[in-house]
Amino acid sequence: MIDAPSVLAPTGVIRQPAEVRCAAELAALIAHDRWPKPRGWRLSPRMVETFVLGSKESLPGPDGPVPIPAKFVGDRRLVQVAIATLASDRALMLAGQPGTAKSWLSEHLAAAISGSSGLVVQGTAGTTEEQVKYSWNYALLIAQGPSDAALVPSPVLRGMRDGAVVRIEELTRCAAEVQDALISVLSEQQIAIPELDTAVFARRGFAVIATANTRDRGVNEMSAALKRRFNFVTLPVLTDLVQETEIVARRSRELLHDLGVEPVVPRDLIALLATVFSELRRGETLDGAARVKTPTTVLSTAELISTVANGALLGGFFGDRPATVGDCVAGLVGTVAKENPADLDIFREYLATVAKPRKDGLWPAFYAAARDAVG
Numbered sequence: 001m002i003d004a005p006s007v008l009a010p011t012g013v014i015r016q017p018a019e020v021r022c023a024a025e026l027a028a029l030i031a032h033d034r035w036p037k038p039r040g041w042r043l044s045p046r047m048v049e050t051f052v053l054g055s056k057e058s059l060p061g062p063d064g065p066v067p068i069p070a071k072f073v074g075d076r077r078l079v080q081v082a083i084a085t086l087a088s089d090r091a092l093m094l095a096g097q098p099g100t101a102k103s104w105l106s107e108h109l110a111a112a113i114s115g116s117s118g119l120v121v122q123g124t125a126g127t128t129e130e131q132v133k134y135s136w137n138y139a140l141l142i143a144q145g146p147s148d149a150a151l152v153p154s155p156v157l158r159g160m161r162d163g164a165v166v167r168i169e170e171l172t173r174c175a176a177e178v179q180d181a182l183i184s185v186l187s188e189q190q191i192a193i194p195e196l197d198t199a200v201f202a203r204r205g206f207a208v209i210a211t212a213n214t215r216d217r218g219v220n221e222m223s224a225a226l227k228r229r230f231n232f233v234t235l236p237v238l239t240d241l242v243q244e245t246e247i248v249a250r251r252s253r254e255l256l257h258d259l260g261v262e263p264v265v266p267r268d269l270i271a272l273l274a275t276v277f278s279e280l281r282r283g284e285t286l287d288g289a290a291r292v293k294t295p296t297t298v299l300s301t302a303e304l305i306s307t308v309a310n311g312a313l314l315g316g317f318f319g320d321r322p323a324t325v326g327d328c329v330a331g332l333v334g335t336v337a338k339e340n341p342a343d344l345d346i347f348r349e350y351l352a353t354v355a356k357p358r359k360d361g362l363w364p365a366f367y368a369a370a371r372d373a374v375g
Helices: 023-031 043-051 076-086 102-113 138-144 156-161 178-190 243-259 269-282 302-320 325-336 343-355 363-374
Strands: 091-096 120-122 134-136 151-153 163-168 190-193 199-203 209-215 230-234
Touching: 023 043, 023 102, 043 076, 043 102, 043 325, 076 091, 076 102, 076 230, 091 102, 102 163, 102 209, 120 156, 134 138, 151 156, 156 163, 156 190, 156 199, 156 209, 178 190, 243 269, 243 302, 269 302, 269 325, 269 343, 269 363, 302 325, 325 343, 325 363
Parallel strands: 091 209, 091 230, 120 163, 163 209
Antiparallel strands: 134 151, 190 199
16 A cells, blocks of 8 residues: 655655665775776776676675666676777767667666766757757856856766766757767867867766667668767667566666655566567567557557556555556556557457457456456
8 A cells, every 4th residue: 555645755856866876886886896997987897787787796885785786687798888889989879769778778877987877968859059069158158258157068068078978868859960060079079169269178988878769760860970970789679578577577666666655566467567568569479379460659668667657556546455457557558549549459459369368367357457448
């Protein structure tokens, strides 16, 4: 049962950045790091890998053992390539479908390498070149003329000046002129400020991690010149059901804990929902016995986490009980139909041909609840 008055997390902060949330882990890793570190890095590449992928053994800390859980579950070699890229003079591009943890991975890489993940440029259609380079405090500019005091540095310029990792989210959503401005920054590793007759040169430790949604190809396609400045690491969609179930259970638990909520979602219910998501994504049942239609919406792991967490909140607030199949199905239906209402017909067909014949475990309850929800 959820105690409604205690919903706010103890800190009152909805979501803490990785370097705050994982401060004890980072401190323990720094204290026990015996490997060579690139200039400007707080941790060695091996310890960055340990922070991201986790360790089976806890590290000694001042207040007892400090466990290092995995922040990202995926191909170890891909993570190693990403870390090695950031130690070079090239930028890193994390590409993949929505919900493959691109932003999550970039945040934790930045926190481990620089101790801060807050230097972020959010790519949108309204992102300007000033957000990549610099702008001015126009009141001071008019009163005093160009000066250091009037200069407003972008996250990229601050990262260059401080030798820190900068994150650029959804780069392909930025207009072509913004992407072109980034080419010179990545090529020359400096930002010229002609108004002050000076330039800011990148210090060791400066690196850029960009993310791009592969489903958004054609929004603002990256030029060949810009692509050459990046090493691309494509994050695949999870296909291992056990692995996805574990990730969803852990991340939904963490999400609810941040809200000050005691999560109560049965593991077999999470496994059932992961099965539904997986089969609709891949277009066939897990045993390969039947083909199913795939909805146009992306049924990502991130969407599954949200569905499970929302079900826990419904069950706790309004059901006075652990989350039921019906609680989670309410969020699932909205997820399936969020891009195209016609996808509900695909879901109805899945219920009739795949879910209805299954009589074991929670499948009958799932079929009944989902059938009632979609009509």
